[in-house]
Amino acid sequence: MASQVTVFVENRPGRISKVTRVLADNELNIRAITISDMGEYGLINVVTNDPDRAEEVLRKEGLTVSRKYVIGVMMEDKPGSLADIAEFLHKKEINVANAYGFILKEGARAVLIIEVDDFTHAERVLKKGGFHTLTKEELENL
16 A cells, blocks of 8 residues: 655745755655645655655654645546546545645646545545556556
């Protein structure tokens, strides 16, 4: 199962640079990142090439870290691809708690990263619906 590392940080200058520098100094490659403002605090969600090690080194730096399973869904980079996935999940009554995406090759491929309440069920339903979900290795090696 693929996972992301979530870092809970104070919303002040230097927090993003600290997290990304710790990862870089430990030769961890960021595959995707989102940063969310929650007032005085924020969340930094990171998909890396080695989430176990990322969690370990960030904790050693005294940061508050959690792990969440995520599903990477491969899609075409064209209008409507995201809407197709969103509508499919809606029809299957799967709630998306968090999502973000990125393009692998313009006009060809993109990836949607989703957090859902029931990871196993959502992944099974997506595969059955014909969507390509990325393995842990595929996501970590993009």
